[in-house]
Amino acid sequence: MAILFQNVTAVLMDPARTMLRNAYVAVDGGKIASVGTVKPAGTFDRVIDGKGGILLPGLVNAHTHVPMTAMRGYGDGHDLHDWLNNFIFPVEAKWDDRAIRACADLGLMEMIASGTTCICDMYMHTLTVAQAVDHAGVSGNLGIGAVFFGEHFSEAACTDCKLQDDLFRAWHGHDGGRILVDSSLHAEYTSPEGLAQWIGDYARTHNIGVNVHVSETQKEHEECKARHGGLTPIQYFAKCGMFDVRATAAHCVWTEPEDWTIMAEKGVTAVHNPASNLKLGSGVAPIVDMLKAGVNVALGTDGVSSNNTTDMFEDMKLAALLQNGVRRDPLALTAWDALSFATVNGARALGRSDTGSIEAGKWADLVLLKADALSLTPCHDAVNNIAYAAHGGDVELNMCRGKVIYEHGEFLTIDAERTRREVADYALPLLFGK
Amino acid sequence: MAILFQNVTAVLMDPARTMLRNAYVAVDGGKIASVGTVKPAGTFDRVIDGKGGILLPGLVNAHTHVPMTAMRGYGDGHDLHDWLNNFIFPVEAKWDDRAIRACADLGLMEMIASGTTCICDMYMHTLTVAQAVDHAGVSGNLGIGAVFFGEHFSEAACTDCKLQDDLFRAWHGHDGGRILVDSSLHAEYTSPEGLAQWIGDYARTHNIGVNVHVSETQKEHEECKARHGGLTPIQYFAKCGMFDVRATAAHCVWTEPEDWTIMAEKGVTAVHNPASNLKLGSGVAPIVDMLKAGVNVALGTDGVSSNNTTDMFEDMKLAALLQNGVRRDPLALTAWDALSFATVNGARALGRSDTGSIEAGKWADLVLLKADALSLTPCHDAVNNIAYAAHGGDVELNMCRGKVIYEHGEFLTIDAERTRREVADYALPLLFGK
Numbered sequence: 001m002a003i004l005f006q007n008v009t010a011v012l013m014d015p016a017r018t019m020l021r022n023a024y025v026a027v028d029g030g031k032i033a034s035v036g037t038v039k040p041a042g043t044f045d046r047v048i049d050g051k052g053g054i055l056l057p058g059l060v061n062a063h064t065h066v067p068m069t070a071m072r073g074y075g076d077g078h079d080l081h082d083w084l085n086n087f088i089f090p091v092e093a094k095w096d097d098r099a100i101r102a103c104a105d106l107g108l109m110e111m112i113a114s115g116t117t118c119i120c121d122m123y124m125h126t127l128t129v130a131q132a133v134d135h136a137g138v139s140g141n142l143g144i145g146a147v148f149f150g151e152h153f154s155e156a157a158c159t160d161c162k163l164q165d166d167l168f169r170a171w172h173g174h175d176g177g178r179i180l181v182d183s184s185l186h187a188e189y190t191s192p193e194g195l196a197q198w199i200g201d202y203a204r205t206h207n208i209g210v211n212v213h214v215s216e217t218q219k220e221h222e223e224c225k226a227r228h229g230g231l232t233p234i235q236y237f238a239k240c241g242m243f244d245v246r247a248t249a250a251h252c253v254w255t256e257p258e259d260w261t262i263m264a265e266k267g268v269t270a271v272h273n274p275a276s277n278l279k280l281g282s283g284v285a286p287i288v289d290m291l292k293a294g295v296n297v298a299l300g301t302d303g304v305s306s307n308n309t310t311d312m313f314e315d316m317k318l319a320a321l322l323q324n325g326v327r328r329d330p331l332a333l334t335a336w337d338a339l340s341f342a343t344v345n346g347a348r349a350l351g352r353s354d355t356g357s358i359e360a361g362k363w364a365d366l367v368l369l370k371a372d373a374l375s376l377t378p379c380h381d382a383v384n385n386i387a388y389a390a391h392g393g394d395v396e397l398n399m400c401r402g403k404v405i406y407e408h409g410e411f412l413t414i415d416a417e418r419t420r421r422e423v424a425d426y427a428l429p430l431l432f433g434k
Numbered sequence: 435m436a437i438l439f440q441n442v443t444a445v446l447m448d449p450a451r452t453m454l455r456n457a458y459v460a461v462d463g464g465k466i467a468s469v470g471t472v473k474p475a476g477t478f479d480r481v482i483d484g485k486g487g488i489l490l491p492g493l494v495n496a497h498t499h500v501p502m503t504a505m506r507g508y509g510d511g512h513d514l515h516d517w518l519n520n521f522i523f524p525v526e527a528k529w530d531d532r533a534i535r536a537c538a539d540l541g542l543m544e545m546i547a548s549g550t551t552c553i554c555d556m557y558m559h560t561l562t563v564a565q566a567v568d569h570a571g572v573s574g575n576l577g578i579g580a581v582f583f584g585e586h587f588s589e590a591a592c593t594d595c596k597l598q599d600d601l602f603r604a605w606h607g608h609d610g611g612r613i614l615v616d617s618s619l620h621a622e623y624t625s626p627e628g629l630a631q632w633i634g635d636y637a638r639t640h641n642i643g644v645n646v647h648v649s650e651t652q653k654e655h656e657e658c659k660a661r662h663g664g665l666t667p668i669q670y671f672a673k674c675g676m677f678d679v680r681a682t683a684a685h686c687v688w689t690e691p692e693d694w695t696i697m698a699e700k701g702v703t704a705v706h707n708p709a710s711n712l713k714l715g716s717g718v719a720p721i722v723d724m725l726k727a728g729v730n731v732a733l734g735t736d737g738v739s740s741n742n743t744t745d746m747f748e749d750m751k752l753a754a755l756l757q758n759g760v761r762r763d764p765l766a767l768t769a770w771d772a773l774s775f776a777t778v779n780g781a782r783a784l785g786r787s788d789t790g791s792i793e794a795g796k797w798a799d800l801v802l803l804k805a806d807a808l809s810l811t812p813c814h815d816a817v818n819n820i821a822y823a824a825h826g827g828d829v830e831l832n833m834c835r836g837k838v839i840y841e842h843g844e845f846l847t848i849d850a851e852r853t854r855r856e857v858a859d860y861a862l863p864l865l866f867g868k
Contacts, residue, residue, distance in 0.1 A: 076769060279822070282762070308823040375544060377854070377857070380507045381510065384507030388507060392827075
């Protein structure tokens with residue numbers, strides 16, 4: 001299907017930082033066929049008039065836990081230990097596949113409606129999450145977040161090693177690489193060294209990426225150093241061989257200068273989750289320093305239960321503002337930086353050089369904002385408006401790989417009504433007894 | 435006109451922190467007639483079915499500069515000095531009343547659509563801003579932000595003293611107190627002691643409130659101390675007699691413990707502007723400490739040029755998250771605290787004990803959120819959803835003093851189309867030459 005966007009302000013996020021007014025973007029066979037200010041020749045099955053609105057690359061949510069949408073606001077106002085042990089964990093013990101699917105669909109609806117076209121998800125029941133992502137039409141790097149609590153680690157004794165392999169075999173590379181499976185470890189404090197090494201080995205053997213939580217809290221960071229002869233989580237994982245492949249490290253709040261050097265050398269992406277890190281009292285990640293050290297920085301919302309939305313525009317704004325405030329430097333991070341985190345940098349983090357910017361030959365992962373959105377009026381600079389003023393509610397249309405999956409409030413892949421019913425009638429009673 | 439809201443989750447923000455499911459809220463003669471879970475007797479001109487959505491008090495934006503909506507994103511990415519001198523001030527020199535009215539209307543549209551029913555505004559051409567606020571139907575405390583740059587202050591030599599008086603005589607108490615005029619000083623660094631004393635005298639003489647910018651930047655705070663024998667802006671203004679009346683101090687980022695004692699004793703409200711303070715690199719206001727010291731804390735968006743929206747839900751979320759993060763305490767501020775800032779505390783700050791909560795006898799300043807908003811689904815706790823997950827785009831209906839002024843995307847007081855045309859065809863060319 002050939003589609004032409006016309007009359008848009010296109011923010012390309014290409015290396016030249018091009019912003020084209022009155023632009024045409026042609027889409028064919030799922031890919032971007034051309035970008036320019038002259039109407040391209042040829043016939044189109046559909047012409048979408050942006051009415052002067054902004055067209056930007058689809059957003060990449062590089063760290064999230066989609067089904068946790070079910071727990072929005074649940075247990076808020078309790079301390080971390082109480083929240084996890086008395087609210088989150090007991091609920092998580094009740095999940096079944098039907099509830100996971102319903103809540104994954106609900107979470108994906110929120111993400112799609114707010115302009116996300118690609119996610120990196122780590123959670124439970126991932127075989128079912130994969131079905132949801134596949135059906136929704138977005139791209140996804142999926143992981144299980146492996147843990148092992150037994151005394152003696154072995155592959156045979158580790159349920160999650162089998163799950164990792166099951167997920168890889170079932171889904172990796174599906175639909176032309178729209179779904180990828182990463183080798184995924186929960187964290188240093190929930191796994192022995194054997195599992196960390198296994199995760200690295202598995203990634204190298206199958207030529208896939210790694211994702212892992214890193215230095216989210218000071219406690220985690222310091223306890224890792226105490227356990228491993230002064231090695232930080234980044235240093236420890238590097239030693240375990242987890243960073244000899246493409247890798248994303250979520251949070252990185254307490255990482256140190258030596259960590260940034262390793263990350264820059266090894267190409268490990270720091271996935272910044274500013275809302276979650278603030279809400280849980282974890283702190284403020286040293287993003288500006290990491291950028292200076294040459295680290296690739298991407299952006300994630302984390303799960304809804306610690307955000308409490310998956311609107312990437314909110315985290316983009318927060319990322320842009322937060323460093324300025326805590327460093328007391330109004331130029332610490334720019335609007336361009338924040339938008340890069342949420343697009344090109346996220347794509348790079350997930351091994352997807354074929355998305356994240358609007359360039360001919362890349363996948364047509366595109367988001368059109370409403371031309372008449374009040375929060376975007378007036379528009380002196382499209383990038384400033386995207387990073388500081390836009391919100392998920394300003395999304396008019398979401399296109400993944402050339403297919404419109406959301407437009408003007410309607411979902412074209414997910415059955416919204418059925419999803420709401422499944423969540424209300426099945427998942428919430430199962431999880432919360434109501 | 436008698437209106438009944440039914441089938442709503444009502445977050446009353448009363449002292450008992452009541453949250454009523456399946457609530458009825460009756461409105462008559464502009465006031466709230468009754469609140470309860472039993473359908474009230476009587477006939478109603480209109481019944482509004484909330485379909486289970488949240489009804490909350492209209493939001494109070496306690497510090498803003500409405501016409502600056504014209505400058506959204508203008509000059510972003512330049513340092514403060516460059517931004518002010520080469521972008522903001524040259525544009526501000528070009529304002530005329532027609533442009534002010536157009537841009538005030540545009541700004542009020544954004545505010546109304548995102549649930550604000552009451553503002554405290556300080557800007558130029560305030561006689562025209564007052565017309566816009568009056569027409570829009572919201573409540574407003576309006577001020578001029580007086581400055582004096584001459585060598586010898588006298589009331590006769592001070593243009594802004596005359597403006598203050600003109601504004602007071604024209605608008606104070608208009609429409610049953612819907613519009614109030616405050617005695618308004620820009621800041622310590624833009625006025626001599628004589629003007630600060632005059633502003634205090636004027637407020638006492640006319641029994642009105644004071645509003646002023648306080649300790650927004652470290653530079654401002656320290657230079658004040660150097661100029662005034664060690665007195666901070668709060669201490670200096672107290673000495674000038676500005677705090678012997680109801681007063682709001684915007685920003686307060688660099689205030690000190692001694693300041694909080696004075697503010698608590700004198701009843702001076704700290705108006706927190708977290709987005710603006712972060713964006714401009716000013717810092718993080720010590721809100722939690724101020725609360726502990728007994729200071730009333732309200733919330734503002736500041737002007738669009740330093741935010742870049744006027745969506746109070748965004749600043750509410752930011753206020754709730756930010757203190758947790760920088761204090762590394764997930765319970766530093768709760769969702770309740772943030773919602774209090776944006777409702778009851780704001781009302782108190784502006785001398786409006788007759789709004790800010792849903793209680794019989796108060797003005798019917800009410801906001802209904804969309805029952806099916808994805809960001810509010812599921813709803814385990816309405817207050818958590820409001821503070822952490824809601825966004826202006828989730829507002830279904832805005833009612834001020836019993837009158838619906840916005841519903842389902844339509845403005846019922848402001849002519850949206852004419853406003854957009856006036857901004858595009860008159861104001862933007864005048865201000866920006868385009």
